[in-house]
Structures are given as structure tokens and as C-alpha cells.
Amino acid sequence: MKFKFPNYLTIGRIIIVPIFVLTFYLPGFYGDVIPFFLFVIASFTDFLDGLLARLYKEESKLGELLDPIADKIIVATALILLVMDGTIKNFEVIAAIIILTREILISGLREFLAKGQVNLPVSNLAKLKTFLQMFSISILLTGETGNKILNFQDYNAQTIGIIILWLSAFLTLFTAYDYLRKGIDHAISEDNK
Numbered sequence: 660m661k662f663k664f665p666n667y668l669t670i671g672r673i674i675i676v677p678i679f680v681l682t683f684y685l686p687g688f689y690g691d692v693i694p695f696f697l698f699v700i701a702s703f704t705d706f707l708d709g710l711l712a713r714l715y716k717e718e719s720k721l722g723e724l725l726d727p728i729a730d731k732i733i734v735a736t737a738l739i740l741l742v743m744d745g746t747i748k749n750f751e752v753i754a755a756i757i758i759l760t761r762e763i764l765i766s767g768l769r770e771f772l773a774k775g776q777v778n779l780p781v782s783n784l785a786k787l788k789t790f791l792q793m794f795s796i797s798i799l800l801t802g803e804t805g806n807k808i809l810n811f812q813d814y815n816a817q818t819i820g821i822i823i824l825w826l827s828a829f830l831t832l833f834t835a836y837d838y839l840r841k842g843i844d845h846a847i848s849e850d851n852k
Contacts, residue, residue, distance in 0.1 A: 663717040668708035672701045672729040676736055683740050683800075691804035694740075698800055701733045702793040727769070730789075731762045737796045746799050751821050754828035758792060761835040768842045777845055782837065788830035795823035 675697050682693040708726065712718045738755045741747045747755050772778070798805060798820035805816035 663712070663719055663722065664715075665708040665712040665717055666719060666722050666725065668704040668711070669722055669725045669729050672704050672708075673725070673732060675701050676732055679733070680736060680740065683744075688804050691800070691802035694737075695797060695800040695805075698733065698737055698793075699797055701729075702797065705730055705789075705793075727766065731766065734792065734796065735759055735762065737800065741796070741799050746802065746817060747821070747824070751824070754821075754824045757828040758824075758831050761831045764835055765838055768838055772842060772845060782834060784830060784837075785834045788827055788834055791823055791827035791830065795820050795827055798823065 679694055679697045679701070682697065683690060685693060705726070708722065712722055738747065738759060742752055742755055798816050801808065801816055801820075805820075808816075
């Protein structure tokens, strides 16, 4: 089987995950900056692989399979690490749970709908949610270094990251409801046949 370039980007995103985890444990500046850059690279390749696949007509079943898996692995890993180290704490953990729960829900929903050959296209609102989610996680990964580099006047970088995380969690609920409604409508129409 001939691999297409977008698939290499997707597989690269999966390969980044263990390196991302290891560098997260580096002390100080490097433990803030390297995971941040790896996450930004992974987020950018998520955008790039889809764009290149459509642009050069290199869409593939392998890419269709691996792309959402790669996305969910990097996001789930980052959120778990940020909860573990206390960057996301107390009630903020609810935002992370909402995001992770939605990822599991949509995966199951897509699998169910695929059996009926029903496509669940990504809405523009879901794309905005993904951007905000990636942006907030990126900011949160910068840790103390982010507070020094990203000077937001009265707010530190972590506060801005948490605010954007909550915004993405609310969009997550809204888009999940929309997808779930479509899935339930399809299931009911199938049951009524």
C-alpha cells in the first residue's frame, strides 16, 4: 500500500505523544517550552493533514481512521497531564471532563452512524471548538514560563488558558448536543422502518 503524505503527518502526530509525555516531566523552562512546541506542532499537523488531503485529493481510509484517533490521543494526554500536575484543578477539572466525554461520545456516535453509512460532517462551530481547545491547552502547557513570556497585564497566562478552556467546554456541549440529536434522529428513523 502506498502511503500518502497526509498520512505521514497523522502518524507523526501519534509518534509525538510519548515524546510529549516525557518532555512534560522535564524541570523548569524546558519542561514548559518543549511540550508546548510539540503540542503546537501536533495541532498544526492536524490542520495541515486534512488541508493537504483535500487539496491534493489524497484522502484515504487510513487517514480517515487515524486522524480522529491521533487528535483524541494528544488532547486526552495533554488534559490528563495538566490535571495531574495541578494546572487544571478544582472545578476546572469539569471542563476537561466535558471535553474528554464529548470525544468518547462522538467516537461512538461516528461508529454507530458509519454502520448505517451516515456521514457526520464537522460543523464550523466544531472547528472553532477544536481551535479554542488547542489554543487553551497550548497556553496552559507553558506553565510558569508562559506567565513570563505572555504578559496579559492583569491576568496570568494560566488564567487566560482556563477561561478559554471553559469556553471550549461550553462549545463542546453545544456541538455534542447537535451531533447527538442527529444520531438519535437517525436511530429512531431506523427503528421505525
